[in-house]
Amino acid sequence: MGLLAGCSGGGDGSGGNTSGKAGEQADGNAKTGNTVTLKMWGGVPPEAGPQQVIDAWNKEHPDIQVEYVRFVNDDDGNLKLDTAMITGQDVDLFVNYSISQASKRVESNLALDLSQFSDYNIDEKMGADAESWKIDGKYYGMPTTKSPFFIALNKDALDAAGLPVPKDWTWDELREYAKKLKAGSNYGFIQNMEPFVDPIDSVLSQEGYTKPDGTSNxxxxxxxxxxxxxxxxxxxxxxxxxxxxxxxxxxxxxxVFLSGEVPMLNIGAWLLRSSNNFTDFPRDFKIAFAQVPRLADSADNYVTRGGLGDYISINAKSKHQAEAWEFLKWYADGGMAPMAAGGRLPASKDANQEDALTSLLGDKKDTYDLESLMYVMFEDKTPTYVRSLPQEVMDMRAQEYEKFFLGAQSLDQTIQAMVTRHNDFLKQNK
Known part of the structure; x- marks a missing residue:
């Protein structure tokens, strides 16, 4: 991907100040009787919200029909999406789940610079957190969701152990909780691999991935x-x-968490896609929520991963960019409300949050600790960051810490290997 063509150009990155033709072009389809079909690629299973969103749009817009294509948000799935775009398969809109994925696609000229559209101001609609998704000062996609990460807790297990639902805590405290909650041979704490390394990034996103002298931190x-x-x-x-x-x-x-086997899980808001599904994941306990703990003893300068997510781009090679833009605006401003059932809350100030909250909880409201849910999802004012480290560095770092956890190298060897490989990367990419 990195060897493909360079950046797409134009625009000031405000989310739109230079052209107002998108709506006119889309309206033209209705006047001529033509039906345009858009294909939107996303990582969420269609039954977890996307299909309901698509069905609502298609009912209201007979001239612009949308089909949803699901890809799994892992290395293989993202490669499948990239290959589809590079080889000219039908991709009109696609969801990026990290800034590193989006940046590579911008470098490869696959994501459209949205500043050509003048009728939607992303900064105004999404707020200050949207700034984290700018690439070279421009928007090549629209961040559409609030994306909290958290520790999900078995509230019944906490109560039985006499432990309060934590708000402001450290990894040392989480370790003690895990020891007290461990039952027999079961574990006390498990992690989804996607946010596994977030504690490092919560530190280095603030203090720098490099030192003042330009070497690895x-x-x-x-x-x-x-x-x-x-x-x-x-x-x-x-x-x-x-x-x-x-x-x-x-x-x-x-x-494993929803079965009651392990009482604490590090994960993101997509957990609710499963926790609301009592057919496949029946449970008899209430779920509480806590902020992801910090490594430092002091909360000064602590940030947590979150902010905005689901960065939806328009394929720079799409033949239906105007129509895709019309759909994207509708989606962001409230059309995406059914996605809240899977923990994806709309970020736009013009979206109806009550509708989203109703979708989020459905008829399962009584199975959650609402005080902690509201705090983590809506009230927690801890600053957030969006992971922006180049994918090459993320992969290199993971290779080295995996060797440590597997017992193949010592702690000091691991730190030295990460630093050496990061420095080599920095030299090669000056």
């Missing part, structure tokens, strides 16, 4: 603390699964 003391803490929990406390076990077994962490 992956030997930051809190990086070492993260590695040590998890290693102890895996091997000494036995309160969280060894990484090798989790990777080789492809542990279904949501199912």
């Amino acid at each position: 992956l030997d930051h003391p809190l990086v070492k603390k993260w590695l040590e803490t998890l290693d102890i929990m895996m091997k000494e406390d036995k309160t969280t699964p060894p990484l090798g076990e989790q990777l080789t077994s492809k542990m279904p962490v949501e199912q």
Whole structure:
């Protein structure tokens, strides 16, 4: 991907100040009697909201019909999407789930610069957090959701252990909770692999991935603390699964948590897609929510992953860019409300949040600890960051810490290897 053509150009990145033809072109379809079919690629299963969204749009817009294509948001799934666009298959809109994915697609000239559209101001609609999604000062997609990450907790297990639902806590405190909640041979804490490394990024996104002299900061003391803490929990406390076990077994962490087997889970808002599904994931306990803990003792300068997400781009090669833009505006301003059932809350100030909250909880309201849910989803004012580290560095870093957790190299060797490889990357990309 990185070897493909360079950046697409034009525009000031405001989300639209230079052209107002999108609506006119889309309206023209109705006047001529032509029906345009758009294909939108996303990572959410269609039955978890997307199909309901698409059906509502298609009913209201007979001249612009949308088909949803699901890809799995992993390496293979993202490669499938990229290949489809590169080879000219039908992709009109697509969802990026990280800034690194979006940046690569911009570099490869696959994402349209949205500043050509003048009738929608992304900054005004989505607020200050949208700024994190600008690439070279421009929007090549629209962030559409609020994206909280959290620790999901079995409230019944907490009550039985006499533990309060935490608000402001550290990884050391989470470790103690895991020991107290561990039952028999079961674990006390499990993690979805997507946010696994977030504690490092919560530190380095603020203090810098590089030091003032331009060299790698992956030997930051809190990086070492993260590695040590998890290693102890895996091997000494036995309160969280060894990484090798989790990777080789492809542990279904949501199912494990919702079955009541493990009482704490590090995950994002997509958990609600499963926790609201009592057919496939029956449960008899109430779920509470807590902020992802921090590594540092002090809360000063702490940020947590979150902000906005589901960055939807228009394919730069799409033959129906105007129609795609009309759909994207409608989606962002409230059409996406059914997505809240899977934890995807609309970010636009013009979306009806009451509709979204109703969709989020459905008829399962009584199965959640509402006080902690409202705090984590809506009230927590902790600053957030969007992961922006280049994918190459993320992959390199993961390769090295996996060796450590698998016992293939020492802690010091791991830190040194990460620093050396990061420095090599920095030299090659000056």
